[in-house]
Amino acid sequence: MQEKALSPTVSTERITLTINGTSQQVEVEVWTSLLDLLREHLDLTGTKKGCDHGQCGACTILLDGKRINSCLTLAVMHDGAELTTIEGLAQDGELHPVQQAFIDHDAFQCGYCTPGQICSTIGLINEGKAKTLDDIRDLMSGNICRCGAYTNIVKVLQEAIERNQNL
Amino acid sequence: MVTKQIGKPQNRVDGRDKVTGRARYAAEFSATDLAYGVVVSSAIAKGKIKEMDTSEALRVEGVLDIFTSENRPKLASYDSSFQDEDAPPGSPFRPLFNRDILFNMQPIALVVAETYELARYAASLVKVEYETEEHVTNFEAERTNAYEPEEYKSTPPPDPWGKPETALKEAEHRISEVYSHPSQHHNPMEMHASTAIWEGDGRITVYDKIQGVLNSQEYIMGVFGLAKEDVRVLSPFVGGAFGSGLRPQYQLFMAVMATLELKRSVRVVLTRPQMFSFGHRPKTVQQLSLGASADGTLEAVVHHAFAETSRFEDYSEDVIIWPGVLYKCENVKLSHKLVGLDVYTPLDMRAPGGTTGIFALECAIDELSYKVGMDPVEFRLKNYSVKDQNVNKPFSSKELQECYRQGAELFGWKNRNPQPRSMREGHNLIGWGVANGAWEATQKPSGAKAVLTKEGKLTVSSATADIGTGTYTIMSQIAAECMGLPIENVEFKLGDSSLPQSPLEGGSWTASTVGSAVKLVCEKLGEKLLELAQESDDSPFKEVSIEEVEFTDGQMRLKEDTSVAIPLTQLLKENQKDSVQVEAESKPADEQENYSPYSHSVVFVEVNVDEDLGTIKVTRVVSAVAGGRILNPKTAWSQILGGVVWGIGMALEEYSVMDHQYGRFINHDLAEYHVPVNADVHDVEVIFVDEEDQIVNPLGVKGLGEIGIVSVAPAIANAVYHATGKRVRDLPITLDKVM
Ligand code: FES
Ligand code: FES
Numbered sequence: 001m002q003e004k005a006l007s008p009t010v011s012t013e014r015i016t017l018t019i020n021g022t023s024q025q026v027e028v029e030v031w032t033s034l035l036d037l038l039r040e041h042l043d044l045t046g047t048k049k050g051c052d053h054g055q056c057g058a059c060t061i062l063l064d065g066k067r068i069n070s071c072l073t074l075a076v077m078h079d080g081a082e083l084t085t086i087e088g089l090a091q092d093g094e095l096h097p098v099q100q101a102f103i104d105h106d107a108f109q110c111g112y113c114t115p116g117q118i119c120s121t122i123g124l125i126n127e128g129k130a131k132t133l134d135d136i137r138d139l140m141s142g143n144i145c146r147c148g149a150y151t152n153i154v155k156v157l158q159e160a161i162e163r164n165q166n167l
Numbered sequence: 168m169v170t171k172q173i174g175k176p177q178n179r180v181d182g183r184d185k186v187t188g189r190a191r192y193a194a195e196f197s198a199t200d201l202a203y204g205v206v207v208s209s210a211i212a213k214g215k216i217k218e219m220d221t222s223e224a225l226r227v228e229g230v231l232d233i234f235t236s237e238n239r240p241k242l243a244s245y246d247s248s249f250q251d252e253d254a255p256p257g258s259p260f261r262p263l264f265n266r267d268i269l270f271n272m273q274p275i276a277l278v279v280a281e282t283y284e285l286a287r288y289a290a291s292l293v294k295v296e297y298e299t300e301e302h303v304t305n306f307e308a309e310r311t312n313a314y315e316p317e318e319y320k321s322t323p324p325p326d327p328w329g330k331p332e333t334a335l336k337e338a339e340h341r342i343s344e345v346y347s348h349p350s351q352h353h354n355p356m357e358m359h360a361s362t363a364i365w366e367g368d369g370r371i372t373v374y375d376k377i378q379g380v381l382n383s384q385e386y387i388m389g390v391f392g393l394a395k396e397d398v399r400v401l402s403p404f405v406g407g408a409f410g411s412g413l414r415p416q417y418q419l420f421m422a423v424m425a426t427l428e429l430k431r432s433v434r435v436v437l438t439r440p441q442m443f444s445f446g447h448r449p450k451t452v453q454q455l456s457l458g459a460s461a462d463g464t465l466e467a468v469v470h471h472a473f474a475e476t477s478r479f480e481d482y483s484e485d486v487i488i489w490p491g492v493l494y495k496c497e498n499v500k501l502s503h504k505l506v507g508l509d510v511y512t513p514l515d516m517r518a519p520g521g522t523t524g525i526f527a528l529e530c531a532i533d534e535l536s537y538k539v540g541m542d543p544v545e546f547r548l549k550n551y552s553v554k555d556q557n558v559n560k561p562f563s564s565k566e567l568q569e570c571y572r573q574g575a576e577l578f579g580w581k582n583r584n585p586q587p588r589s590m591r592e593g594h595n596l597i598g599w600g601v602a603n604g605a606w607e608a609t610q611k612p613s614g615a616k617a618v619l620t621k622e623g624k625l626t627v628s629s630a631t632a633d634i635g636t637g638t639y640t641i642m643s644q645i646a647a648e649c650m651g652l653p654i655e656n657v658e659f660k661l662g663d664s665s666l667p668q669s670p671l672e673g674g675s676w677t678a679s680t681v682g683s684a685v686k687l688v689c690e691k692l693g694e695k696l697l698e699l700a701q702e703s704d705d706s707p708f709k710e711v712s713i714e715e716v717e718f719t720d721g722q723m724r725l726k727e728d729t730s731v732a733i734p735l736t737q738l739l740k741e742n743q744k745d746s747v748q749v750e751a752e753s754k755p756a757d758e759q760e761n762y763s764p765y766s767h768s769v770v771f772v773e774v775n776v777d778e779d780l781g782t783i784k785v786t787r788v789v790s791a792v793a794g795g796r797i798l799n800p801k802t803a804w805s806q807i808l809g810g811v812v813w814g815i816g817m818a819l820e821e822y823s824v825m826d827h828q829y830g831r832f833i834n835h836d837l838a839e840y841h842v843p844v845n846a847d848v849h850d851v852e853v854i855f856v857d858e859e860d861q862i863v864n865p866l867g868v869k870g871l872g873e874i875g876i877v878s879v880a881p882a883i884a885n886a887v888y889h890a891t892g893k894r895v896r897d898l899p900i901t902l903d904k905v906m
Contacts, residue, residue: 045191052439143845
């Protein structure tokens with residue numbers, strides 16, 4: 001075999017991330033997406049990859065409370081950020097109300113889009129933008145569910161929004 | 168059967184794993200020293216690889232190896248070694264077998280590296296020179312060469328009956344039209360992936376995205392010459408499949424090959440564009456001629472289907488059997504021909520054949536009802552079938568009339584003005600359409616195992632799959648019901664090749680097939696427990712037969728005198744047993760042979776069509792299903808809902824566009840291949856009508872995976888006609904076609 005000469009010029013950076021409440025330093029190559037960092041390097045495989053191109057929403061996580069597609073951003077760009085992934089939603093074994101509502105409304109089938117749908121749901125509730133049924137449907141349309149659980153996902157949001165309005 | 172569990176809207180038993188991210192899919196199992204494989208895809212559709220230069224890629228630090236047809240390990244060469252449980256007749260594709268290119272995006276190399284990013288980068292450095300041959304991907308152009316395959320994968324077309332041609336000519340009302348849909352791709356959200364783990368000594372464990380672990384295991388044994396005990400395949404969670412996971416796909420081949428060669432664990436995940444490179448619903452064109460008498464009796468059906476296949480396998484599906492199933496008609500002629508193209512072999516996609524054939528038939532029937540001047544529901548009911556004329560057998564049960572009654576009522580069908588373009592709201596034209604459908608309710612042989620421990624925990628298992636269908640949940644319910652245990656005490660295991668044999672998870676037969684095996688193994692467990700009780704001479708169960716006992720509230724007790732009872736935990740402890748284990752194999756009963764078992768459905772749809780823009784919105788859907796006994800209304804509802812969403816996709820959106828210049832599906836990603844999103848789905852109501860069926864299988868269930876989709880696309884097409892007065896017979900119904 002020829003000598004190994006060709007190395008891509010990819011540097012490694014050390015960044016600090018707070019993931020699900022725990023601050024940690026990670027060494028990350030600059031070409032690694034935030035999604036791949038989670039899935040392949042930190043074994044946080046709850047965040048899913050459905051396209052790697054920002055077209056499906058399976059990789060949705062909460063970055064400083066806002067929902068983002070983690071496949072569309074490089075990990076190195078987020079030094080100091082606070083991330084919440086699906087693994088970080090339950091507290092002391094108690095499910096987040098949105099997680100429980102997904103179970104109760106059967107808002108998934110295969111479960112592959114589900115972490116993204118749940119993070120997106122929480123992100124949308126945080127945004128406070130969805131007022132009507134049509135709002136919910138529109139603002140959740142970045143998360144594809146090929147199993148077609150949409151009607152039940154919408155019920156989770158309707159319920160959550162009603163609850164918030166009653167507060 | 169006392170029903171404490173069956174029929175209950177139980178939450179999914181795997182729900183917690185799925186909402187917390189704990190459920191792991193094929194690409195998510197870790198291994199020490201895991202290497203990553205990235206597949207290089209062919210850029211041409213037909214020809215040969217003249218030269219492949221991997222030198223630059225190999226010089227990248229961290230690249231472990233690159234596998235091509237030139238340096239691949241020795242493989243089996245017979246077709247039979249590559250043929251899997253779902254293989255159509257023909258010669259299966261053999262990855263990296265030689266330099267021949269049979270279809271665009273054919274896998275031609277695997278780059279394996281220390282990290283995913285490195286493998287992906289190195290794959291971009293592989294240079295390929297081709298010797299291009301002219302490909303044929305144009306269905307219309309090739310249709311003149313359509314042929315009848317020597318062997319059908321599907322039911323061969325039934326012989327004609329009656330005098331179809333004469334009856335058609337003499338019919339008072341006639342329609343003769345062509346209906347078509349393009350190729351469509353499954354696109355489960357999880358991309359196909361395999362993680363092959365090197366266990367040492369030539370043994371591997373593989374996590375694969377597959378609808379039947381035994382199929383993958385057999386494939387690996389056949390292709391790589393491994394012994395059964397050296398390969399274990401697991402697939403505990405599958406991120407959707409809809410048929411795409413019926414056959415072992417090439418990422419499995421690649422991961423296993425690299426693992427065996429490198430003696431190191433390897434993961435291969437396909438990209439979304441590569442998800443368009445291994446099987447799809449075949450483009451199908453159907454010519455349908457129907458004739459009816461003045462009073463609306465269906466007199467003649469002539470149905471010819473032309474469907475796409477590859478050059479190397481004769482794929483066919485049940486497109487033309489539906490007139491014989493759905494309508495009573497004395498004069499019928501059917502044919503099904505294949506059009507061979509330079510594409511990968513098509514692959515069963517949710518309700519294969521049914522979705523296609525029922526779309527054409529139900530649109531044609533609707534057209535004929537207008538010719539006759541009858542309400543589309545009334546016309547269908549007039550020609551209602553009570554037996555399956557293809558095989559001349561009665562249905563095991565058919566509550567379709569009840570579906571019509573309840574569905575029409577909930578939808579408000581009686582308020583419909585039959586005149587097209589007669590209903591509107593502002594600039595929206597409103598249309599109401601209907602269609603009915605059916606799907607076969609099959610039971611296949613299956614094994615199952617049950618283990619009851621002295622702590623009262625029951626584990627039941629079978630090598631089946633749960634692709635989102637609810638298998639884990641409904642099997643747990645059946646077992647809990649049979650043994651009289653709380654569902655929390657029951658665990659169902661699947662997706663492991665070391666478990667008892669079970670067929671591929673597909674065709675809507677899992678509930679009936681595996682469910683029957685679970686029921687049987689629990690009955691055997693019951694018998695064994697009774698025997699155990701009878702071992703002691705002073706047992707109150709000494710002289711009783713199994714028919715005289717029941718299992719309930721964690722006890723075995725006498726039906727006649729329920730005070731004679733023993734907790735199962737106590738029974739095992741008293742007999743010094745840590746656990747009791749039984750296995751069983753269930754088979755369909757001979758009696759089934761005399762009947763034709765089908766589930767049925769009617770779908771009512773409302774669409775809004777913007778008169779100015781041509782945009783179509785499916786505002787209301789009522790799906791009424793006769794699907795036998797419903798094991799779990801909650802997961803069942805989701806199954807039907809999923810089918811409705813798929814029907815909306817098929818009717819209005821899904822279209823894999825073939826670019827004939829390159830012979831490639833050009834819209835191969837989720838931005839360009841449209842599937843329904845949340846905003847495309849509005850009100851959906853599901854009705855399950857009561858249907859008792861003692862014949863179909865011991866549980867009386869019919870399966871729900873496919874029945875939810877079959878009637879949806881034609882109901883939408885019929886609603887679009889009612890709204891606009893335009894018949895669109897070529898799917899998808901996009902705005903340009905209704906303007
Ligand atoms: S994986 Fe990020 S949007 Fe699809
Ligand atoms: S639950 Fe399967 S893709 Fe949404």
